[in-house]
Amino acid sequence: MPEQSTLEKKKKNPTWLWNLTPLEKNNLTWLRNLTPLFGMIIIIAVFAFLTEGNIILPKNLKLMLSQAYVMMIASMGVFFIMTAGGLDFSQGSILGLSSIIFCWVSKTNILLAILAAIVTGAAMGAINGLFHVKFKIASFIVTICTMYLFRGLCEYFTTNGPIAASIQVVALNLTWLKLLLTGVVLLGGFLAFRYTRLGADIRAIGAGETAARYSGSRPDLTKFLIYVAAGAITGFASFINVVKVGAITGTAGSQLETQIMLALVLGGLPVSGGAKARFSNIVVGTITYCVLAVSLPMVLPDSATQQLVRGITFLIVVALTIDRKSLRVIK
Amino acid sequence: MGEVVLRSENINKHFGITHAVQNVSLSFEKGEIHGLIGENGSGKSTYCNMLCGIYSISSGRFLLDGQELKVKTQVDANRSGVSIIVQETGTLSGLTVAENIFLGNESRFMHGGIKNTAAMNKEAQDLLDKYGFGRIKAPVMIDHYNFEDRKLVEIVKATYFNPKVVVVDETTTALNQSGREALFQHMNRIRNEGNTVIFISHNLSEVIEHTDRISILRDGELIDTVKSSEVTTDDLKRLMVGRELGGRYYRTDFGEPISDEVVLTVENVTVPGEIEDVSIQLHRGEILGIGGLSECGMHEVGKAIFGASYGRKGKVTLSNGTAVNSIPKAIKHSIAYASKDRDNEAVIIADSIRDNICLPSLNDLSTGKILKHSKLDKFAQENADRISVKMTGISQYVSNLSGGNKQKVVLARWLGKNSDILVLDSPTRGIDVKVKADIYALMGELKKQGKSIIMISEEIPELLGMADRILVMKDGKVNGEYVRNPKLGEEDLIAKMI
Numbered sequence: 129m130p131e132q133s134t135l136e137k138k139k140k141n142p143t144w145l146w147n148l149t150p151l152e153k154n155n156l157t158w159l160r161n162l163t164p165l166f167g168m169i170i171i172i173a174v175f176a177f178l179t180e181g182n183i184i185l186p187k188n189l190k191l192m193l194s195q196a197y198v199m200m201i202a203s204m205g206v207f208f209i210m211t212a213g214g215l216d217f218s219q220g221s222i223l224g225l226s227s228i229i230f231c232w233v234s235k236t237n238i239l240l241a242i243l244a245a246i247v248t249g250a251a252m253g254a255i256n257g258l259f260h261v262k263f264k265i266a267s268f269i270v271t272i273c274t275m276y277l278f279r280g281l282c283e284y285f286t287t288n289g290p291i292a293a294s295i296q297v298v299a300l301n302l303t304w305l306k307l308l309l310t311g312v313v314l315l316g317g318f319l320a321f322r323y324t325r326l327g328a329d330i331r332a333i334g335a336g337e338t339a340a341r342y343s344g345s346r347p348d349l350t351k352f353l354i355y356v357a358a359g360a361i362t363g364f365a366s367f368i369n370v371v372k373v374g375a376i377t378g379t380a381g382s383q384l385e386t387q388i389m390l391a392l393v394l395g396g397l398p399v400s401g402g403a404k405a406r407f408s409n410i411v412v413g414t415i416t417y418c419v420l421a422v423s424l425p426m427v428l429p430d431s432a433t434q435q436l437v438r439g440i441t442f443l444i445v446v447a448l449t450i451d452r453k454s455l456r457v458i459k
Numbered sequence: 460m461g462e463v464v465l466r467s468e469n470i471n472k473h474f475g476i477t478h479a480v481q482n483v484s485l486s487f488e489k490g491e492i493h494g495l496i497g498e499n500g501s502g503k504s505t506y507c508n509m510l511c512g513i514y515s516i517s518s519g520r521f522l523l524d525g526q527e528l529k530v531k532t533q534v535d536a537n538r539s540g541v542s543i544i545v546q547e548t549g550t551l552s553g554l555t556v557a558e559n560i561f562l563g564n565e566s567r568f569m570h571g572g573i574k575n576t577a578a579m580n581k582e583a584q585d586l587l588d589k590y591g592f593g594r595i596k597a598p599v600m601i602d603h604y605n606f607e608d609r610k611l612v613e614i615v616k617a618t619y620f621n622p623k624v625v626v627v628d629e630t631t632t633a634l635n636q637s638g639r640e641a642l643f644q645h646m647n648r649i650r651n652e653g654n655t656v657i658f659i660s661h662n663l664s665e666v667i668e669h670t671d672r673i674s675i676l677r678d679g680e681l682i683d684t685v686k687s688s689e690v691t692t693d694d695l696k697r698l699m700v701g702r703e704l705g706g707r708y709y710r711t712d713f714g715e716p717i718s719d720e721v722v723l724t725v726e727n728v729t730v731p732g733e734i735e736d737v738s739i740q741l742h743r744g745e746i747l748g749i750g751g752l753s754e755c756g757m758h759e760v761g762k763a764i765f766g767a768s769y770g771r772k773g774k775v776t777l778s779n780g781t782a783v784n785s786i787p788k789a790i791k792h793s794i795a796y797a798s799k800d801r802d803n804e805a806v807i808i809a810d811s812i813r814d815n816i817c818l819p820s821l822n823d824l825s826t827g828k829i830l831k832h833s834k835l836d837k838f839a840q841e842n843a844d845r846i847s848v849k850m851t852g853i854s855q856y857v858s859n860l861s862g863g864n865k866q867k868v869v870l871a872r873w874l875g876k877n878s879d880i881l882v883l884d885s886p887t888r889g890i891d892v893k894v895k896a897d898i899y900a901l902m903g904e905l906k907k908q909g910k911s912i913i914m915i916s917e918e919i920p921e922l923l924g925m926a927d928r929i930l931v932m933k934d935g936k937v938n939g940e941y942v943r944n945p946k947l948g949e950e951d952l953i954a955k956m957i
Contacts (some may be wrong), residue, residue, distance in 0.1 A: 323831075
């Protein structure tokens with residue numbers, strides 16, 4: 129009797145995560161979706177323990193938040209790009225250049241300055257999108273090139289020293305305002321991603337561009353638009369960036385691109401994008417990243433050791449949480 | 460009876476649910492050219508790929524000189540004395556001609572870890588000269604030669620080491636007359652040296668002319684082995700395709716009139732390098748079959764109608780005059796398309812059944828640009844149920860489904876879209892009999908509802924069994940048209956294909 133023998137087998141081999149059938153694994157996707165959240169909680173718990181509760185003091189939470197605004201907003205654009213199967217290394221440079229434009233225009237009018245920063249970011253995103261879509265160059269090559277291009281412009285404009293914004297801007301450095309703006313941007317992105325055709329198209333394109341095209345999506349147009357949108361979103365983030373720092377140097381925003389992509393992967397976004405992307409990846413990832421970034425200096429005062437431990441921690445967290453199955457479909 | 464060099468005993472191959480090769484037992488003699496023929500998907504390439512270590516054997520064994528052949532790779536097979544010239548290009552770009560010839564066998568030119576390129580090039584050039592391909596130069600990158608010259612390099616690569624058995628798989632289609640003659644000359648040389656050639660080709664007269672014996676496969680089974688001198692091409696055609704027609708899952712009605720109402724007009728459509736000047740009229744409630752050999756351009760016709768071709772010239776219009784020139788427009792105007800390349804073009808395999816079913820209908824499902832998830836779930840569930848997709852739930856990923864169930868997902872999405880014109884390319888490719896029957900039943904039902912179907916198929920029985928009208932294509936052009944008729948035979952269609 130075969131049924132009985134499989135029953136006996138079940139008894140002998142208790143069900144562990146590693147001896148599940150593909151079907152059973154499929155039914156456990158909810159667990160996989162929660163892994164990054166557990167990762168975040170564990171990291172917070174570990175560092176709360178190591179710093180003897182220091183990181184949850186209000187002043188440190190505030191420090192973490194101040195880092196999180198810009199990153200969370202800017203990573204939303206990159207989230208769309210990565211979900212559609214691309215990468216973007218130019219966001220840090222886009223933030224730098226938009227911030228410079230904002231500072232200049234802020235001396236005339238702050239609202240106009242915000243608009244100018246958004247338009248500047250969108251224009252830079254359009255350059256990325258154009259080269260990627262129209263000239264069919266892989267997105268990471270295009271954006272590595274534009275990263276240098278835009279950074280070069282930043283350094284050129286700041287040759288005579290940092291550029292300061294209008295004095296009035298500093299007065300806007302209010303926690304509630306920054307929180308509100310970040311919340312509004314994220315909510316808008318969330319609604320677009322989850323409740324409109326755009327989000328469905330982006331996920332389908334990341335999961336299988338050709339098949340998405342045959343299903344009526346417009347991959348080229350959609351990809352171009354999300355590069356423009358990502359630029360515009362980062363342009364808006366430059367406003368909050370300037371509010372925070374007051375004056376812009378040539379290196380403003382450098383490293384932001386790698387921080388964003390690390391945060392998104394920490395948050396559970398598959399590197400190849402696709403249907404498994406969840407909007408929560410942005411929030412969970414950014415928080416995890418900021419906790420690490422703020423806590424490490426408290427535990428390890430030496431900056432060289434910090435870099436080392438940061439690298440190792442990221443490797444461990446990514447190795448534990450990354451979805452290897454979806455990596456195999458990278459084209 | 461000559462001396463047997465290679466024998467297969469009950470060879471089987473399963474691809475998931477498909478039984479591609481079934482209990483094939485065959486003997487090949489020393490010093491013979493043995494033809495292997497059959498329709499597309501009859502298992503001849505699969506059989507040879509198992510012999511050469513490209514595919515693993517599901518069960519059964521090959522015996523070479525009485526010894527069981529246990530090969531895992533093509534290089535293993537070469538060492539045991541079996542080589543293959545494959546259907547597609549078997550050379551690797553980025554390597555020189557000499558490196559391609561000695562691929563996997565470089566160690567003979569290695570001395571203390573250093574490759575003696577000069578010696579390798581010299582030996583390769585000597586071989587090329589000996590074969591009469593002296594104009595091909597050994598040290599040159601393979602990429603500088605055209606497809607045909609690369610095939611010649613492959614001939615050298617597969618035969619220079621005097622293998623006991625050489626498989627030539629559909630190679631002649633890539634060669635022009637002089638290349639073909641060179642190939643046949645070398646096949647004869649191999650035979651005269653006492654070795655064996657297994658020759659796979661669709662060109663039946665070529666097979667009869669150049670082989671000693673011919674084995675016929677159909678649906679993965681060995682039908683017969685005949686002496687080439689005793690058969691005609693007509694005999695072979697009958698053996699290849701001669702299964703009983705009017706089987707129970709095809710339509711049984713004949714002579715029912717088709718509506719005069721034309722729903723889709725294709726006018727002088729050309730896609731460079733694929734199809735030329737194709738004109739088609741599709742009627743309401745009609746199943747229009749398009750058949751031909753796999754490279755005849757019929758698959759591109761489907762893409763052209765759906766607005767998916769690159770560089771299409773000519774017009775595709777609906778009855779109300781709307782021109783269809785892009786995929787979104789085709790979908791909007793009720794045209795559905797199920798590609799032959801199911802995994803890449805028809806479904807997004809790395810996505811859920813729900814998303815796959817909903818994607819083409821998202822515009823209809825949104826209320827004022829907003830998507831409601833409960834509505835999407837319901838839509839996906841209903842349409843998956845309509846055609847009974849076997850699944851754990853609509854959130855299951857398509858990658859976990861069998862070929863037949865993937866195709867059901869494809870059909871479910873277009874049922875949901877309620878398209879009036881369905882272009883189905885190879886709708887039953889790689890699908891088992893039961894799901895096949897479901898798909899045919901569905902097609903009959905859609906026809907009754909007044910929907911029109913274009914069925915592009917490489918399977919002749921399917922065309923004869925299901926279509927109201929059949930267009931046969933050859934070399935990118937429509938080469939013949941037949942109206943549904945019980946007297947219509949497979950031979951009639953084949954005559955227009957070849």
